[in-house]
Amino acid sequence: MKNWQKIAEAYDLRIPDSDIERITPSLDTLELAFRPLTKRIPDDVEPAITFRILAESGE
């Protein structure tokens, strides 16, 4: 499992250790459920959020 405490330190998130401990089980559970899904994404799938530029926004 990921070391969430070290990740928080690396990002300088300033989350107290006790709070990291509290959320670790939830993050670990999500990691187990989510990580395998990422391996089945075909390269050509774009994210569901897309940037739209409108003609009238051009200067």
Next chain:
Amino acid sequence: MTLLEAAQALRRRAVSSVELTEASLKRIGELNPRLNAMMTTMEESARTQAQAADRELAQGADRGPLHGVPIAVKDVFETRGVRTTCGSVIFLHHIPDRDAAVVERLAAAGAVLVGKAGMHELAYGITSNNPHFGTIRNPRDPERIPGGSSGGSGAAVASEMVFMAMGSDTGGSIRIPASFCGTVGLKPTSGRVSRYGVMPLDFSLDHMGPLTRSVRDAAVTLQAIAGFDPRDETSSQEPVGNYLPEQGCPIRELRIGVPQNFYFERLDPDVDMAVRRMLATAESLGACILPVRVPDIEAVNAVGRVILLAEASALTEKYIGNRDQFGSDVLALLDQGRLLPATDYVNAQRLRRMMQRDFAHLWSQVDCLFTPTTPMAAPKIGEKTAQLGDFVEDVRLAATRLVRGINVLGLPAISIPCGRDRLGLPVGLQIVGRPFDEALILRVAAALEDATG
């Protein structure tokens, strides 16, 4: 009395809008000290709006069924000149200079806004046990939660303080309180109702919809608030349908899908039984009940959690330096979101697109899906886990398990009461439809409501 019954009484001159509004304010005054459903009451402006509605109706200027009817909106909808807190001390003194699009449309329909309903802090939770503004209680049993995050809206409608209250739904926040409080709760398709002027929890999962005491009340509210709004980038230009089901609306030969995987697993047996009774009712009305297998909803839920955690944390990043401003449950979620890598967020949005495509195949087999809304009835305030048959599950995860994925997929869904558990607490049935087919799920829900009283 339902909203439509009140509308009919107004037109018969059996009651005036002023009388309905005074009754609403009186009931809030009597019940709110115990239930804490309403955050702000707007007596003066409500009385002025009610007087105007009476004048207009007397002159024959009828704006439709909401005209003159007392309603509330969740304290996430901005109201010009009226404090809008989002259930957070961060916005304790936030007085917007604009109305949310939904508030504008309700005003144009002549509704009388009597106040702002309380909610879970930042709309980020399902208990509505708000550490800053107090615990909101369930009118069916005040020792239990009303659900959330639109808990005040659910409690206000169930306790008959108002005829309709608007809620917002990011991962079940309309349908969960509807299920726990025994009301109707409608989450429309993504883009159907404008998000303009709604304080966001999330960019891509938030939906706005009504909680009401009848299906047709939800339909007429949707009729008033649906439609394109250029101020909301996600707003759809799909034409608005006719949502009000006629009396005796038929559902004969309609294909109702019953998921054989996921949705009927880990349920309180009373919930399972109540939903299956409703299926039998639908069958007795001539609907075809078809077993179906749905795509992997556990995976959809995981994707939804990544998206919500990342987006909600991004939105609150500028406030997180002062950790004392947040309740402990919300802070825990915000911290989780800050620890996710950006690649996970992007991949979650890519998976979301794949899942939407997978789910779309289902609509060639069925017209709608029936599922329980929540796997259990309302838990007691402070309860951390729920006993679901042989399983014990975290209350928050259990309450969102059957509803969260529908936000990820952007589909319309309605929760209607479908009986009670062994303690007499309400149980909710969720009906999920095709994109922009709110008319169909409202028709099915109305037919069931007509059949079961």
